Amino acid sequence: MFITIDEKDRRPIYLQVVDEIKTLIARGELREGTQLPPVRQVAANLGVNLNTIATAYRELQEEGLISIKHGAGAVVTRSRANTINSDDELRRPLRGALTQFVLAGLSSKEILEIVAEELKQLVKGAN
Amino acid sequence: MFITIDEKDRRPIYLQVVDEIKTLIARGELREGTQLPPVRQVAANLGVNLNTIATAYRELQEEGLISIKHGAGAVVTRSRANTINSDDELRRPLRGALTQFVLAGLSSKEILEIVAEELKQLVKGAN
Amino acid sequence: MFITIDEKDRRPIYLQVVDEIKTLIARGELREGTQLPPVRQVAANLGVNLNTIATAYRELQEEGLISIKHGAGAVVTRSRANTINSDDELRRPLRGALTQFVLAGLSSKEILEIVAEELKQLVKGAN
Amino acid sequence: MFITIDEKDRRPIYLQVVDEIKTLIARGELREGTQLPPVRQVAANLGVNLNTIATAYRELQEEGLISIKHGAGAVVTRSRANTINSDDELRRPLRGALTQFVLAGLSSKEILEIVAEELKQLVKGAN
DNA sequence: GTGGTCTAGACCACG
DNA sequence: GTGGTCTAGACCACC
Numbered sequence A, B, C, D: 001m002f003i004t005i006d007e008k009d010r011r012p013i014y015l016q017v018v019d020e021i022k023t024l025i026a027r028g029e030l031r032e033g034t035q036l037p038p039v040r041q042v043a044a045n046l047g048v049n050l051n052t053i054a055t056a057y058r059e060l061q062e063e064g065l066i067s068i069k070h071g072a073g074a075v076v077t078r079s080r081a082n083t084i085n086s087d088d089e090l091r092r093p094l095r096g097a098l099t100q101f102v103l104a105g106l107s108s109k110e111i112l113e114i115v116a117e118e119l120k121q122l123v124k125g126a127n
Numbered sequence E: 001g002t003g004g005t006c007t008a009g010a011c012c013a014c015g
Numbered sequence F: 001g002t003g004g005t006c007t008a009g010a011c012c013a014c015c
Helices: A013-026 A039-046 A050-062 A087-103 A108-123 B013-026 B039-046 B050-062 B087-103 B108-123 C013-026 C039-046 C050-062 C087-103 C108-123 D013-026 D039-046 D050-062 D087-103 D108-123
Strands: A066-069 A073-076 B066-069 B073-076 C066-069 C073-076 D066-069 D073-076
Touching (some): A013 A050, A013 A108, A087 A108, A087 B013, A087 B108, A108 B108, B013 B039, B013 B108, B039 B050, B050 B073, C013 C039, C039 C050, C050 C066, C087 C108, C087 D013, C087 D087, C087 D108, C108 D087, C108 D108, D013 D108, D050 D066
Antiparallel strands (some): B066 B073
């Protein structure tokens, strides 16, 4: 399982890890029932503190994506969900992201092509 | 100029303000040369600290979207076309937003429709 | 003897087992002198680690509710009347439970009715 | 605002703090809109680490009882709630607490008296 | 061996 | 001055 963190990214590391794992689940690379690597192992791989990864795992558990069992590791509990958020909670970040592209001067057509491309990348090889 | 902040939104207030103004610029509601309202006025309207709005304006200036002149207020300096955003800096938030939709169980087709809809909303009435 | 564990329950499994057995004793379904099923059998039934059940039994022994004899299994040694629990140790969890009901907006009268109901359920068929 | 932690209590400190504050809210001693003391101040008072209290506050926020604003402290957002848990999530701890009393040999009548007493203590002076 | 909690202390972000 | 994040490392609880 490949996770990378970006020094230049201003988001906290634990959130980067959360998002990376979310993406892996969304892409189907981490399926329901898959065991996640131990907190300590991920921390060592990324060269960050144990607690940072523990925080990320906890967040994923709170969102219902994984299940952590004390002493028995963490397991993916959902590959594609249905319990989530209000529509608006989903759309706000999308609107923000699209705004950036508009500001960059891209046309709607160009933006839609980029979205399609990213989306294809995201669901590649998924069920 | 209507700006609103969302209590439930976990992002810092100043970033919410930044994004709202960006959206207004992207939509063409704030055009090049337009004077932004004084920091104090915006702060009073939203009921937030003066520094919060000042930080937002500073951020917008650093991104090159507005120009702040001491004693003369802030002016929009660009309506479109960005300079700094690397391709990846632009795409990362998009990827994050799309991931949430995929996790929510929506099909690529459905997601693209939502994106098209949001995009239409965003450029409506723009130049 | 029916024991179940709840995946969603955040308490450790061994404590869930302890509490279930305590309830069975309190309800009189497990009487003094009754042989408890072997650790291995319970573990197999619940699909959990052997040590988890062993820990539960050990805890029950420390509280004086059962007696574990090497090679001879575990036996219930008491149906009622405790020794260790200080008054405060007993009341703290009660207070916590009641707090939740108050926070949920229930009136004292409603809460007392629920308590009476649960209590009736608990001692039903006991000696 | 008086909070105390109990060395002998086996629950983690941050949970003790959470429960104490919940009780204060349930009793009406902390009302909606009340500002909570700064994390650092509580930590200093109790002689524990800053992070321990921060974790407690975060937990309270996740349960919707308080609202934390970065740089602006924490505020109680609910005095008596209605959004909470499933009925079973509420009753399970109650059942556990009552079981202990039954095991201690108390009669239903005695237990009900204790519950009434605790409840009276809990809502004393509340609206 | 796994995750959970806590500490002491640093540095950053926010209002 | 407020809370947020992170580190390094200890010790405990659980399976």
